[in-house]
Each structure stands twice: as structure tokens, then as C-alpha cells.
Amino acid sequence: MLGCVIHGPGDLRVEELPVPQPGPGEALVAVRYGGVCGSDLHYWRHGGVGDFLLKEPMLLGHEVVGTVVAYGSPDASAPAPGTAVAVHPATPCGVCPECADGRRHVCRDTRYLGSAARFPHVQGGFAARIVVPAGQLRPLPEGLELRRAALAEPLSVALHAVRRSGAVSGRHVLVTGSGPIGCLVVAAARAAGAARITVTDLLPAALEYARLAGADTVVRADDPADAGWPSEYEVDVAVEASGAAAGLDTCLRLVRRGGVVVQLGMLPPGPTPFAGNLVVSREIELRGALRFDTEFDEALRLLAAEPAFDGLVSAVVPVTETESAFALAADRGRSCKVLLDFGA
Missing domain, CATH: 3.90.180.10 (Medium-chain alcohol dehydrogenases, catalytic domain)
Known part of the structure; x- marks a missing residue:
């Protein structure tokens, strides 16, 4: 074989x-x-x-x-x-x-x-x-074909990250990075009832996939003048899915006081500088998200539907x-x- x-x-x-x-x-x-x-x-x-x-x-x-x-x-x-x-x-x-x-x-x-x-x-x-x-x-649930079911594992990762964010229903969610995981975080947040989802990335093509996944607003991460950038403190929850220190910095600076930032992307090995003073002065909750457990079964049901x-x-x-x-x-x-x- x-x-x-x-x-x-x-x-x-x-x-x-x-x-x-x-x-x-x-x-x-x-x-x-x-x-x-x-x-x-x-x-x-x-x-x-x-x-x-x-x-x-x-x-x-x-x-x-x-x-x-x-x-x-x-x-x-x-x-x-x-x-x-x-x-x-x-x-x-x-x-x-x-x-x-x-x-x-x-x-x-x-x-x-x-x-x-x-x-x-x-x-x-x-x-x-x-x-x-x-x-x-x-x-596989009835009606779910193997091709779409292949998304179950990454969708489970996304569902767990959204769960780590706390209640997102009715809230504004920011996702930095619109690779496959970032796009699935968008879908998971939408399924959890997020009121608005903003996604940032450097690549226009990647942002189009985020829009397909359910993003309301897509923003070029290298263009601060982009009209889609949320106003300061407007975001309730931010999920960092790019694995880049710049993405984490964006999340910390755009989440509201008392908001939640979930680090999902795997950062490069070794120490990573970050805006730690913002965690203190704005009492931001910074949480990690690793893999998943029972979300796998939830992912299969969502894919089937x-x-x-x-x-x-x-x-x-x-x-x-x-x-x-x-x-x-x-x-x-x-x-x-x-x-x-x-x-x-």
C-alpha cells in the first residue's frame, strides 16, 4: 500500500x-x-x-x-x-x-x-x-459523504476554540487568519450564534474563503486604513488562528476591556513577545485552545446539516x-x- x-x-x-x-x-x-x-x-x-x-x-x-x-x-x-x-x-x-x-x-x-x-x-x-x-x-451521520466528512477534525478544533471563548451568541467575534482553521472558526462561531464576525488576513483569496464560511466583514491585515477594521474595544471575543505574533497583537489591541482572546494558532517555537500590559490594564482573558474531545461528534452533525x-x-x-x-x-x-x- x-x-x-x-x-x-x-x-x-x-x-x-x-x-x-x-x-x-x-x-x-x-x-x-x-x-x-x-x-x-x-x-x-x-x-x-x-x-x-x-x-x-x-x-x-x-x-x-x-x-x-x-x-x-x-x-x-x-x-x-x-x-x-x-x-x-x-x-x-x-x-x-x-x-x-x-x-x-x-x-x-x-x-x-x-x-x-x-x-x-x-x-x-x-x-x-x-x-x-x-x-x-x-x-458518518446519514447524508454525510466522505469528502465533506474529511473536515471533521479541523472543524472540531474550531468548535473547541469557540467553546473556549465562552458565550459568543449575540457578540462580535474577531478571527485573525483565514486559513482552513480560521475559516472553520468562522463557521463554528456562526453556528454558535455570533452576531458579527470580522476576519483579518494578508491574502485577498484567503479572505474570500472566510466570506464563504460566513464572515460578515473581511479586512486586509496590512491595511489599517481598511474601512472594515472595528473601532477600538468593539470586539467582544478574538480568536487568533494565524499562528503569528502579529495576529495575537491585533487580538489584544482590538478586544474590548474584559474581553476574551483565544490563542489557537501554534506560534513559532521559543519565546513570543506580546502586549502583556494590555492583558493587565484591560483585564483581558487570554486562553489557549488545544485540539478537542467530544466536539468531534458535534462536528460530524454540523457537517451533515x-x-x-x-x-x-x-x-x-x-x-x-x-x-x-x-x-x-x-x-x-x-x-x-x-x-x-x-x-x-
Whole structure:
């Protein structure tokens, strides 16, 4: 079978790999689509994501959907072979203080598909066949096709970030960065009842995807004279989705006194200067948002109900052309979400 293995910065290979066999409690899944995530691009370009650096070759990918092939042992409660499923990429330990506190998404010993956060690395889902714990499978709701379902993982990230923002119903939400995650934050905020959503980015094409996702106002981040910029303190909630220090600075300066800023984008490794005095003088709440937990099931329901999400998938590329797919996904002037197609 074919799989996408990262060996180091710029060294991404489509390799022939042996088909894995499921053990007890595990499922063999035929992957159909895999979404190229920003973290996959970081591994490809830089050999790491934030402080998580590659130490060995790793199968990339954690946004995967496909069909159940078989189980290593009978499991009457699991989706039957032939069922279309989305794969929840996280396996929390279930025993650490965070898991016990109901915050499994920040489990200190979690396993996450295609992640170098631990060693040996957790191999990912960009392969024609993968083995995962049966408990990570989610059957698709009626009417949801695999192509749109491939957005479930990034939409879950966005839903969790909006949840971390607190109540957004009737409020003005600012999103800095209109990459795939930023656009899905827009959709999640809209679903949560936000009254107005403003999005900033440097690229006009990326802002058009944000508008498609439901943004009311889009603003060029490098043009302070743009009429779409909110007046000072007007924003109630700001979600930083660009992973750039400048985006965090914008959020802190435009959120109202007592407002909430959620840092969702992964900032570059090392210290990041930020306007900390504003956090104090305006009593801004600065919160982090990492991954998700139960939001995955919510994401599948939302995707099933809203065909407009299809417009955020800008390309589907055969796995044999993985390098071209990654180059396209890295060019936000030409794409939003790019999917790899592993075939029937």
C-alpha cells in the first residue's frame, strides 16, 4: 500500500508500506481521504511543529476518513465492516489528572495520529490502510459523504476554540487568519450564534474563503486604513488562528476591556513577545485552545446539516501526487483545504 512518510525538512516520500494487521480492540480502516493540515505542512517544511521535532521517519496525517475493513477481535458495539467512518485521532490515557478532570484533550500522555510530540512518534493516517483503536471510529451521520466528512477534525478544533471563548451568541467575534482553521472558526462561531464576525488576513483569496464560511466583514491585515477594521474595544471575543505574533497583537489591541482572546494558532517555537500590559490594564482573558474531545461528534452533525462546507475543499489530489498537494496546500493564495485521495 502507499503511505506518505516525512523523513526531515523538505523530505516527504510516498512509499510502499506493508498493510498493517489489527490486534484485539483494533480496527483496520481503508482510508479514502486525508486532509492536509497546517501541522503536516510544518513537518514538511521545518521538520517539526512548535516544540515537537522529528526524531525518526513518521507517517503523516490525522484528518482521515474511510471505510471499516475488519477488526482484530469481534466487537458488536463497533461500526460493522463496510461502514463509512471518520477517525478521531486522539487516544487519551484515561488515568492522568487531566483525563480525570474531564479535559482529555490536554492529556499528558495522549497518543495523536501523525504527531512527534512523543517518542517513538505516533504514526499517522496518510496510508491506504491504517489500524486504530476501534473506539476512535465514528460512523458518518446519514447524508454525510466522505469528502465533506474529511473536515471533521479541523472543524472540531474550531468548535473547541469557540467553546473556549465562552458565550459568543449575540457578540462580535474577531478571527485573525483565514486559513482552513480560521475559516472553520468562522463557521463554528456562526453556528454558535455570533452576531458579527470580522476576519483579518494578508491574502485577498484567503479572505474570500472566510466570506464563504460566513464572515460578515473581511479586512486586509496590512491595511489599517481598511474601512472594515472595528473601532477600538468593539470586539467582544478574538480568536487568533494565524499562528503569528502579529495576529495575537491585533487580538489584544482590538478586544474590548474584559474581553476574551483565544490563542489557537501554534506560534513559532521559543519565546513570543506580546502586549502583556494590555492583558493587565484591560483585564483581558487570554486562553489557549488545544485540539478537542467530544466536539468531534458535534462536528460530524454540523457537517451533515450544512452542504456549504463543500466550498472550503479547494482540491482533491491523488496520493501519488502528494508533493504537489502539499505545495498547493501551502499556497493560501490558491487553496483552502486540500485533500489527498487514497482511492477506492
